[in-house]
Amino acid sequence: MIRSSIIKNAYFTSSHDGDIKTVLKDIKSDLNFAEMKQTHSSDVKIINSEGIYDSDGIETNSQDLPLVVRVADCIPILMQSNNLISAVHAGWRGINNSIFEKSLKNHNFKSLKISIGPHAKECCYEVKEDLKQLFPSSTIELNGRYYLNLRKRIEDFCKRENIELEVYNQCTICDDSYYSYRKTSTPHRQFGIIWQ
Ligand SMILES: [Zn+2]
Numbered sequence: 174m175i176r177s178s179i180i181k182n183a184y185f186t187s188s189h190d191g192d193i194k195t196v197l198k199d200i201k202s203d204l205n206f207a208e209m210k211q212t213h214s215s216d217v218k219i220i221n222s223e224g225i226y227d228s229d230g231i232e233t234n235s236q237d238l239p240l241v242v243r244v245a246d247c248i249p250i251l252m253q254s255n256n257l258i259s260a261v262h263a264g265w266r267g268i269n270n271s272i273f274e275k276s277l278k279n280h281n282f283k284s285l286k287i288s289i290g291p292h293a294k295e296c297c298y299e300v301k302e303d304l305k306q307l308f309p310s311s312t313i314e315l316n317g318r319y320y321l322n323l324r325k326r327i328e329d330f331c332k333r334e335n336i337e338l339e340v341y342n343q344c345t346i347c348d349d350s351y352y353s354y355r356k357t358s359t360p361h362r363q364f365g366i367i368w369q
Pocket of ligand 1: 294295296297298344345346347348
């Protein structure tokens with residue numbers, strides 16, 4: 174398990190860490206949490222109680238309510254500013270439909286910290302012409318093949334706005350400690366977890 178070095182209560186699990194209840198018991202010792210029925214949408218919901226929400230981003234200013242995002246190659250994004258936190262699920266559809274920008278809307282940029290957990294990286298994330306055209310400045314060409322750096326728009330934005338960002342090195346496709354839907358069509362997911 175990775176613990177964020179810039180956000181106080183933010184974690185990213187690997188395939189070794191067990192299910193969400195096991196993980197929460199280990200790191201927090203209570204089992205309430207909010208999560209999402211993720212559909213690669215760009216919907217972000219403001220919430221204040223535990224449950225399962227139809228969206229791909231949730232945010233709360235509630236104290237002590239963990240937000241959980243489930244991923245296996247998509248980007249798990251955890252955010253904190255002042256007393257607001259967010260958990261976001263971002264695949265290429267979500268990024269293309271501006272889920273990152275939508276999830277920023279209520280945050281104070283001056284105090285915003287963003288942590289990006291393990292996801293499919295440009296070492297392995299081969300895409301076809303259609304995605305290359307959607308993400309021209311995020312695609313690398315190597316020996317006639319295209320590879321996507323899906324977080325590049327986020328990195329560029331944070332650099333431009335001077336927002337503190339951490340990105341973990343692990344790639345879910347080539348690091349066997351992580352579930353990869355692309356590699357194995359696994360039904361399992363790892364988690365990003367944040368609370369305040
Ligand atoms: Zn890789």
